Amino acid sequence: MPLHVTLGVLCIWSVLPFLWTVQTSVKFTRDVLAREPVLWGYETTANAYRAFWLGDDDINMWGVFAYIAGAGLIAAVLGLVGKRMRRGWPWYCGAGVVLLVAMWRFPKIWETNDEYDFLVNSIVVTVLTMLISLSIGLVAGYGLARYSGISGAVILIVALGFRALPRSAFVLPYFFGATWIDDWLESSGVGTFDFPLIDFPFIDQLQLLDTRLVLVLALVAVNQPFTIWMFRSFFLDVPKELEEAAMMDGATRLQAFRKVIIPVMWPAIIATGLFTMLLAYNEFLFVRVLAPTEWTLPVAIVSLTGGESSRTITEAAAAAVSITLPIVIVIILFQKHLVKGLGAGAVKG
Amino acid sequence: MATVTLSELTKIYSNGFEAVTDLSLTLDDGEFLVLVGPSGCGKSTALRMIAGLEKITRGDLYVGDRRLNDVAPKDRDIAMVFQNYALYPQMTVAENIGFPLKLRKVSKAERNEQVRQAARVLELTDYLDSKPAQLSGGQRQRVAMGRAIVRRPELFLMDEPLSNLDAKLRVQMRADIAGIQREFGVTTFYVTHDQVEAMTMGDRVAVIKDGLLQQVDSPEDLYAHPANAFVAAFIGSPSMNLYEATLRRSEDPSGDCQIDLGDQRLTVPAEVVAARPALEAYLDQPVVLGFRPEHLEDAAVVTEHPEDQRLDAVVDVREALGAETLVHFNLNAQGVESGDPDALDEMRDTGRCTARFAAETRARVGDRIRVNVDVRNLHFFDRQSHLAINA
Numbered sequence: 001m002p003l004h005v006t007l008g009v010l011c012i013w014s015v016l017p018f019l020w021t022v023q024t025s026v027k028f029t030r031d032v033l034a035r036e037p038v039l040w041g042y043e044t045t046a047n048a049y050r051a052f053w054l055g056d057d058d059i060n061m062w063g064v065f066a067y068i069a070g071a072g073l074i075a076a077v078l079g080l081v082g083k084r085m086r087r088g089w090p091w092y093c094g095a096g097v098v099l100l101v102a103m104w105r106f107p108k109i110w111e112t113n114d115e116y117d118f119l120v121n122s123i124v125v126t127v128l129t130m131l132i133s134l135s136i137g138l139v140a141g142y143g144l145a146r147y148s149g150i151s152g153a154v155i156l157i158v159a160l161g162f163r164a165l166p167r168s169a170f171v172l173p174y175f176f177g178a179t180w181i182d183d184w185l186e187s188s189g190v191g192t193f194d195f196p197l198i199d200f201p202f203i204d205q206l207q208l209l210d211t212r213l214v215l216v217l218a219l220v221a222v223n224q225p226f227t228i229w230m231f232r233s234f235f236l237d238v239p240k241e242l243e244e245a246a247m248m249d250g251a252t253r254l255q256a257f258r259k260v261i262i263p264v265m266w267p268a269i270i271a272t273g274l275f276t277m278l279l280a281y282n283e284f285l286f287v288r289v290l291a292p293t294e295w296t297l298p299v300a301i302v303s304l305t306g307g308e309s310s311r312t313i314t315e316a317a318a319a320a321v322s323i324t325l326p327i328v329i330v331i332i333l334f335q336k337h338l339v340k341g342l343g344a345g346a347v348k349g
Numbered sequence: 350m351a352t353v354t355l356s357e358l359t360k361i362y363s364n365g366f367e368a369v370t371d372l373s374l375t376l377d378d379g380e381f382l383v384l385v386g387p388s389g390c391g392k393s394t395a396l397r398m399i400a401g402l403e404k405i406t407r408g409d410l411y412v413g414d415r416r417l418n419d420v421a422p423k424d425r426d427i428a429m430v431f432q433n434y435a436l437y438p439q440m441t442v443a444e445n446i447g448f449p450l451k452l453r454k455v456s457k458a459e460r461n462e463q464v465r466q467a468a469r470v471l472e473l474t475d476y477l478d479s480k481p482a483q484l485s486g487g488q489r490q491r492v493a494m495g496r497a498i499v500r501r502p503e504l505f506l507m508d509e510p511l512s513n514l515d516a517k518l519r520v521q522m523r524a525d526i527a528g529i530q531r532e533f534g535v536t537t538f539y540v541t542h543d544q545v546e547a548m549t550m551g552d553r554v555a556v557i558k559d560g561l562l563q564q565v566d567s568p569e570d571l572y573a574h575p576a577n578a579f580v581a582a583f584i585g586s587p588s589m590n591l592y593e594a595t596l597r598r599s600e601d602p603s604g605d606c607q608i609d610l611g612d613q614r615l616t617v618p619a620e621v622v623a624a625r626p627a628l629e630a631y632l633d634q635p636v637v638l639g640f641r642p643e644h645l646e647d648a649a650v651v652t653e654h655p656e657d658q659r660l661d662a663v664v665d666v667r668e669a670l671g672a673e674t675l676v677h678f679n680l681n682a683q684g685v686e687s688g689d690p691d692a693l694d695e696m697r698d699t700g701r702c703t704a705r706f707a708a709e710t711r712a713r714v715g716d717r718i719r720v721n722v723d724v725r726n727l728h729f730f731d732r733q734s735h736l737a738i739n740a
Contacts, residue, residue, distance in 0.1 A: 241435035244402050247422045248429040248506075249449040249496065263439040 018324070025049065025317035032313055048318035052115060052304075071098040115300060115319075122281060122296040122323075124212050129219045129280035130273050133227045136220070137272065138265070141231025142257065146240070156232070159225035167222055171289045174218045178208040178290060210291045218290055219280050226279075227272050234268035235261075270334050281327065297323045351413035351503045352378050353399075353536055358408035360394050360560075368394040369560045371408070376504075379534045381527065383551030385541055387583070387691040391560035392540045396506050399538060400429050412503050423452075428497035429506040433513060434489045436481040436496075443468070443477040446495040453500065467499045470529065487518045494526065498533055505530070505537040511546060523549055542691070544584050548572070556580050558688065578637055578735035581728055582687030587642045587675065587703045589728065591685040594638035596622075596631060596729075608638060608727075611682030611700065616657035617724050627738045628729060637685050637735065639728035642675070645704035647712055648719035660720045662702070664712050676704045676712050678720075688735070 023039075024032050025048050031038040046062055078094030144152050184190075185206050208214045238261060246256035262269075284298045295303070297319070304316035353376040360369040369391040376382045386392045397403040399410060401422035410417045417425050428449070436445050443464050444451075450460045468474045471491040481489055490510060497505055510526070511519045527550050530537050541547055547554045548568040556563040556571070556579075564576040575581035575589075582588045595609045596617070604619035622628050648659055662678035680700040704720060712718045729738040 239433060239435060241431045241433055242437065244400075244422075245429070245431055245435035245496075246437075246448075247402070248400060248427065250423045250452040250500075252421075252423060255452065260437050263437075 021317045021320050024314055025321045027314060029314055048314035049322065051312075051315045052319045052322065074098070115297075118295050118297050118300040121212060121215075121294055125215045125219065125287075125296055126277055126280040128212070128216045129223065130276045132216065132220045133223045133276050134269060134273055136224060137227025137231045138262075138269070140224075140228045142235050142261070144228065145232045145235035145238075156229070159228055162222075163225040163229070168285060170218070170222055171285055174214075174221075174286070175209075175289050178214050182207045182209050210294050212291075212294060214290050215283075215287060215294070215296070218286050219283060222286075223276055223279055227276060230272045230275070231265075231268060234265060234272075238264055274331065274334060277330070278327065281323075351536060352376065352411075353504055353538065354409075354411040355395075355399070356409040356411070358395065358398055358410060359406050360391070360398055360403060361406045367560060369398070372557070372560075372562055373408075374555060374562070374565065376536050376538060379536055381530050381537045381539065381550060381552045382555060383539045383541060383547040383553075384555045384557055385544055385547035385583075386557040387689050388542055389690065390557050392542075392557050393508055394560075395557070396429075396508055396538065396540045399504070400427060400506055401425050426502050427504045427506060428500065428502040429508065430490075430493045430497050430510045432509045434481075434493040436489055436492055438481055441478050441480055442473060442484070442492050442495075445481065445492055446473075446499050449496060449500045463499055464495075467495045470498075470532065471495045486514050487522060490514065490522060491525075494529060498529065498535070501533070502535065505535050505539075507537065507539045509541050509543075510539075511541070512543070519546075526550065545586065548584065554584075556583060558583075574737070574739065575728065576737055578639065578685065578730045578737075579688045581639050581730070581737070583689055585641055587705070588687070588689075589639045589641045590702045591637055591639045591687060591730075592680065592700070593635050593683040593685055593732065595633065595635050596628065597633055606632075610638065610660070611680055613660050613680070613682075614657070615660070615722055615724060616655070617727070621724055621727070625729065625739060631729070631731075631738060635732050636738065637730035637732055639730065640722060640726065642703045642705040644723040644726040645702075645706070646721040646723070647676075647704075647706045647710040648721050649711060650707055650709050651721055654721040658722050658724050660722060662718055662720055664714050664716045664718060665701075667712065667714055669708070671708065673708055674706045674710050674712075676706050676710065676718075678702055678704070678718075 026044045026046065027038070027042055028045055028047070031042045046065065049065075075094040075098050082089065082094075144156055185208075190206065242260055242264065243253075243256040246260040247253065251259065281296075282298060283296070284302065287294075287296050287299050288302075301316050301319045301323070304312040304319065353374075355372055355374045358369060358372040359367070361367045372395055374382070384392045384395060394403060398405050399417075401417070401420065405418050412425070412427070437448065440448065443461075446467055447460045447464045450463060455463070464477070465474070468477055471494060473488065473491055473495060476484060476488060476492075481492065484492065490513075493510070507526070511522055514522060523546060539546075539550060548571075551568060553565055554568055554571050555565040558579055564571060564580050566574070571580065571584050575584060578591055582591060592610055597607045597609065599605050599607045599616070604622075606617045606619070606622045608615040608617060646654070648654060660680065662680065664676055664678050666677040668675040668677075678701075680702045682700045684700050706712065730736060731738060
């Protein structure tokens, strides 16, 4: 009982700021700014969400919510049916219907609203950072778990050292590094060189600063020590006999890694991937410094709270809630993988 | 299936540790050879060199006429069963067994057929769709066996495959493995630290200690004619009793000899000494005397025994096993250490002696008893080299 009380208090303590944000996002500005906090019985509105996602468009936001909820419900029902039938098609149909309606309903907003650029930036940066960090981390973690030499220990300790440094220590070096490369690209003419036969779309001038690329590179670099350590500790739990058995069965080292080790590592990949996703998706400092205009969503939100004006405070809250929801959903979907045991049944147990 | 030849195989690790030294062995086609030794004696290293999981520092490995030193494990056509089974947890039993065939690009229909056949032999047919985590220890063991036999390799390697099973299952699997091996007739190299497994399963048994091969022989010969004191003590349970003793020619004209064992004396008939001519050279010198627990009898039970082939003792510990009773007592003589690192520390360098008496014995702790010694089954070893004095 005391345990439950303690956990309950801790739970409320952690959720309270988020609840406050949710509340702020559906209030009118006058209630938000009231000297006495209005905690109950206020008039609700979806204006903030409309302002952030739809610009000045005159769409009823509650209708949009209802539409999203309805689509989600259809997808969920079809997903359950598919699971029950052990067939994929109802699930794919559900996803298709939702996507189709979304495409039909949203292009207008898509073209007129900046926020969607930031959303795309966020998605691209997050996905690329995850892909690159996980690939490098998997291979490096595997190598460092199986190889126990001095140089391996040195690499691990250096990685740990970099991990221990505050992230703000890296921002300026990256910034100056990128600036230096851009200067070189410009002065040497490489950046503006017209390659014969290749016409890069959307790019007239090669540069590093203020691109998604520099964000991905920087985030991969700061995140790499973490993924390597994480994967290494997971690999240490995978018995060496597993890959040896695969090699005796006729697999090359690479085949043993791909067909036997990687499948065992899925929970680890999902867990590490989630942490990497959170890091990239939530990053503020690096984006603010390295990409003055190519923002991702967190910076976009902060731009709403900036300055003297507090007119857009509800819009910032609405944005915060909107960009947090996908993360919450992903975590709920995958949380069982975060705790799932590794390699159960591989060896005696 | 093929003859396997190990020629002076040596493994020296990068830190200079020499795990296996000049190991030479030949396995005949279809033979079940067990390599047995105490922990850390290099037996697993030897196995892993054959598998290709450890690089061979020196020496040659032949399977058939193929020299395999520099061949990758996957191309050696050798199957291995690991101590912890090493089943692939994400695959079903059928996929586990079929994995080696899949890697060899065997067609799906043929693969299924062979997997089913192997599962039938191993009594796994009902579990083909289960995951390893759902199986019991014995079943996992059989899946590991199935994965090894399904592709009919030239050589089976087994690394202590029974050590993770409980005692009862181990006895059953011992018989099962031997049966499967005979059925498929595959040359098998089996590593264990358990001398009971070695004796019961092997066509021949190789005893190894500190990376050095001690003796290779059939289980019977190993037991009856150990090459040195280590093998003598290692094979057989409980271990052979080893003491420092002196052999003397007795004064009477019969030619009998006497053994001074501490403050006691045993008479050895002349023909026993005559059967081992080499013993002549050791007369009046200290030697290592060995006798097995099963060659001792309770004089109160077996009364027909020459009086001068008996020892006096006071019972320290009594273990009734039902069919027989183990009795421990102290002989006032210098014990000899066989060099088995797994032996209990308190057993070293004491005059502790174990006897295996018939169940009818009435000896209780503290009793003063007489013990019959079967002098025809005495073993003599050189005091320095511990080598058997036989010829």
